[in-house]
Amino acid sequence: MLERPITRHGAVSALLPLVVEDLVFEAGGRRLIDGIDLTLEAGRRSVILGPNGSGKSLFLRLIHGLIPPTSGRIAWNGRPPGREVRLSQAMVFQQPVLLRRSVAANIDYALAAHGFDKAARRARTEQMLIEAGLEHLARQPARRLSGGEQQRLALARALAVEPDVLLLDEPTSSLDPHATLRIEMLIARAAQEGVRIVLVTHDIGQARRFADEVVFLHRGRIAEHAPAEVFFDEPGSEAARSFLAGELVL
């Protein structure tokens, strides 16, 4: 297991809080993110929940700094999302993006890009492959793995570089329950070790299993932001009530 009292990048949650003010993103004349205000504190597992098209994935990309907003402010403990902030973060996508090389080399490449020396890379790669249950596949071409194995590799690669914050975009939406469970266990362990988790999902069950707090997005706005027990027991907004009742929220 990782030890994480202090990360390579300094104190625990040097990146928190995340403060988002009046965030707007427009594309093709449509306002896809419509004035979001949000503060995420350290030490919680946040789930960004909402129907398809509510702007969840887009919001995650904006706070990670992958795309610039139309207007508004994003600050990770006072710093804008940029290369320096991104080095302390890792993101895992719905469809894993793997390099055309071996399983072990995928992790080694990420470690090298983050400046780990050769000996550290070897030890860390081995450790992460064991944690992800992929050690027997270390020399296989990454792209020949099953969908679940590919996502475990993507997650192991993300965690290898000791991020302070892990951003997950629907990481299990194309996986079966067994593969989903293994991914969720890896994420839960990272959270226990102090990695700040922000998970985007439209899966209510996953949100219930995982969330300390829920940010419910609807039509590019935050319809509700509450501790998980409050959100699931007594949602106040119409959108969240309909969504949790299993109705089609458009």
Added chain:
Amino acid sequence: MRLALLTLALAAAAFAGAACAADRYIVVQSTTSTQNSGLLDYLLPIFTAKTGIEVRVVAVGTGQAIKNAANGDGDVLLVHAKAAEEKFVAEGFGVKRFDLMYNDFVIVGPPADPAGVEGSTDVVAALQKIAETSAPFASRADDSGTHKAEMKLWKEAGIDPTAASGGWYRETGSGMGQTLNTGIGMGAYVLTDRATWVAFGNKGDYGIAVEGDARLFNQYGVILVNKDKLANVKADLGQAFVDWLISKEGQDAIAGFEVEGQQLFFPNAKGE
């Protein structure tokens, strides 16, 4: 928007029979901190028992609550950001703003009281003394509402504490509980909201050093969303809720909410 929420025809048909009773509810846009205080869990059943009106509270950040209300996603707005609330009314989104109640911040400190501020009711003078004596002060420094309130008070005191960052001024970059823990560990003064302090389990030998200055008050307002601007608003039910909150009965109920035997919210509606 409510109209935009399309639900399956089947589900709609199933619930149609109960539509009358189920319509007797309002949506209140409020803040996470208000909801977390436990006040609303205490107040709302009293109102519902009296009127039969269910109150659904949406918790979001302050700015988001105001935006959501302006977007028609609520009947009543209950937040603590007076300037923004007045703007909301001026732009026609709200009918009228009423003062409702306040809670407050306090400065807690060690029994040795190195800055000699204990018992003070002048927060600005107290901060000046803390700076003059270089007594340790722990700040959340996390851009939160509490941190913003603290920085405003330093500004009034004519002091830039961040110039002493790492010296007597310690920036924790963390939440209220963590900052209290850290501050108490290093013998520092800490500005905290009273609700967190009352519920805080690790006070050690610390006590409240400064309280009672009006500049430490956090004023809440309540506003009915304007039906003329947003046609979905349940104006009658929302008005009933606003009227009750600012009535003697509602104000007494607010004063009756206690945590650990302490009153946390002080009603100050001016009445009709």
